[in-house]
Amino acid sequence: MTTAVITASARMCRESVPVRAGAGTGASSGDWFRPSDYLGPRGYRYQTSSTRYLLAAIKLALDQDPDSPGAYPESQRGVAMGTNFSDYDVREGFDRGILAPGGARNLSPLEAPNSSVNIPASTVSIKHGCKAFSLTLTNPMVAGLEAVLVAAQALATGRARWAAAGACEGTVPERLGGLLACDAGPGAAATLILESAQSAADRKARVLGTLGGCAARFWPEPLWEGGAESRAAIALEKELDRLALPARGSLALALPDHPSAVNRSLRDALTRSLAARGLHAAPVAGPADDGRYAAVSSLLQMQSLLDRSGPGLAAATSPYGHVVLVALHVSG
């Protein structure tokens, strides 16, 4: 099995770009993002906001390493993206058009493909020649971290040697903000560039971090009843054993904070279990720690792990019971 390393990392969200004069600040405002700043003067007219954010984030990542991805043949490049709402505003707008007089004829054939939630990842595939695979994952909240997990496994099994992994969202519906007790975000994207460790070493690429073990599980609220003795907490111990965490010291922990029982339970169990292993969990802050960017939130927080050297653990939960864990070691 081949290890995956992170060779670039970039984000595109309201908190990560300089505020421009006259830009709006409302939750649904897209004024903070000017596509021409990142994507050139044309070519994105029919793209959705989530696709634009994603392309911009990937451009920023590739700017950090101009030799990537050209160092690899197209058949060795893949893309894996997580999203929950990339198609939400598109489908809503299309539906309102369909329900108006004229019906389906109100739709633009050039925009119709955007009703498919995989179009952001597919656009990346087209633009950057990612022909090994193009995957879109959609589990609530955790899909972005799942995309990192799946891309790392694809590299480990030799499906590709280079992958863009991350997440994007367009308009996040306001009802999600109610669930998370925060303002729903206007949309965002985050991406990591992953390469097989050997390939990155061969081309002398700068390595930001090395991915360790990963786990994806489904532990709904009832399984957490009983605290340290709960079935989920016991199962978590087994997963932490598999992640090959360091023996002792400080471990940076990235876990978006939203008010679900699963999230609280996982945070408590991780803190308790890591302490029992001689590890001090040091939470890191991201640009939006409250989950407002849905599937992007866990990626934004994971990227914050890259700001400090040493071992780290990125985690994500959904209110339903999804738990995703990704261990990494950040290069000094």
Next chain:
Amino acid sequence: MSGRKVLVTGLGVVSPMGSDLEAFWDSLCTETIPPRELDDAFLGRAHMDNRLFHLVADPGEDAIPAGGGRATAFALRAAEAALRDAGLDPEAMDGIGLKDAVIGVAMGTAAGDTDAWESERSATGGLAAPGPFPYRSAHAVAGRFGLTGPNFSVSTACSAAGYGISLACEAIRSGQADVMVAGGAESVSRVTQGCFNRLMALDPESCRPFDVDRKGTVMGEGAAVLILESEAHARKRGRRAYAELKGWGWSCDGHNPTAPDPAGIQAEAALRGSLAAAGVEPGEVDCVVPHGTGTALNDSIEGEVLARVFRERLPGLKVSPIKGKLGHGAGASAAFSCLAACLILRTGKIPPAGNLQTQDPECRLSLHRGSPLLAKVGHALVSSYAFGGNNISLVLGRPATETAAP
């Protein structure tokens, strides 16, 4: 990827041709049911030139979970049937993985439960208010049956279920799970139907894969679920397998948001990759369940790709396009194809093509009409393609050993 063998030990289906496995199979082998016109209950009085669709006849709408749509209801029904078929009693399951087995879920869908959002907008369809997330099938199945292993919701458009099944296989091969409930679910969607209208991708009469007069596809709905299990776990339970899932190949055209690469280079790469991963030579494949949508370009490219890979073997290679009967189940379609491949391997019956009048001479495939063919099938190939050029092929084989059910 080497590792543990993956067997298919249970099947469940909810389809326009029935929601009982035996009835579904009999119908697929003997009948062709025409699509029907979607009424305003689905379309909300919206104008559409083409309203043809293959609806599930017995949707069991009382089973739609709170916040979800028809796709999740279909997924739950198909998963329960598949678990029972595999001898895993849904009411007695304890999937925590500490005592017995780690059981996970991987579901593919294109539009998820967005029909619930559409129902809310037009006050039609009779669905309850939608939940906050539109893709719910995977966690609904996990939550209903206590399946605590890996959980994936995949949405690579019309090849989603194929990718879901392959991720499930990889979870078993890598030891992350012993059993995976994997498949796809899709339901009627006003927006999807509208977009396919606007893209001129729908046939005004019927779905006619590989017919010279084909004019597009006809969409359909339903769910198909496979119980995937490590060989060791299946053997421990004494289960007879339908098939072994031996290999799968991924690729992406990277060509166009909707149109496939006319050269079919990456579709061919996925197909060859699946054979290589399975350790199966082209000459060992006896049957293909193709993507076969009835769209002009897809069927031409797929026919050409099969000709390039199977060469002189092509005339003897039986091809069974099932969308002529089921319609195009979008994100669920590869699950229907894999389920059909399992039943072909088990029964030796190869369903005839639906709505095939005059075969396109450019598609030099061995198709048959009328009655199912009887043949001993050692290996079956499933291919699935999608918007965005997301290609996947999977190779299924007869299980090497078949232990009797307890």
